[in-house]
Amino acid sequence: MKKNEVVLRQMYRARIRGKVTIVDLTSEHEGGGWNGVDIATRKPVRIRRAERLLCPCKGNGQAIPQGEYGVCKLCGCTDAKACAAGCSWVDAEHTLCSACAEKMSQVPA
Numbered sequence: 356m357k358k359n360e361v362v363l364r365q366m367y368r369a370r371i372r373g374k375v376t377i378v379d380l381t382s383e384h385e386g387g388g389w390n391g392v393d394i395a396t397r398k399p400v401r402i403r404r405a406e407r408l409l410c411p412c413k414g415n416g417q418a419i420p421q422g423e424y425g426v427c428k429l430c431g432c433t434d435a436k437a438c439a440a441g442c443s444w445v446d447a448e449h450t451l452c453s454a455c456a457e458k459m460s461q462v463p464a
């Protein structure tokens with residue numbers, strides 16, 4: 356993952372101390388990186404770098420399939436876990452959120 360792709364209140368598969376665990380990102384860490392909760396142990400974890408986050412996933416660790424209804428195909432946000440800045444669906448299939456649509460429109464062609 357890249358830093359600008361990381362979304363709070365989203366679950367991610369993360370590599371922590373050589374192990375892949377599922378973390379729920381809760382807030383930004385004032386020293387850089389993010390605070391999260393290890394879903395398996397319910398212990399707080401700190402993610403220092405975005406590279407530690409492998410991909411957005413569901414609470415059970417299942418990868419979010421591309422194009423699933425109600426899951427943004429780019430950031431993985433859902434109705435229950437919208438992007439930090441707030442977002443809404445821009446397509447009828449509910450696979451692309453307004454935050455990502457805006458980001459894409461800012462990328463020079």
Ligand SMILES: [Zn+2]
Nearest residue numbers: 427430452455
């Ligand atoms: Zn999105």
Ligand SMILES: [Zn+2]
Nearest residue numbers: 432438442452
């Ligand atoms: Zn979103």
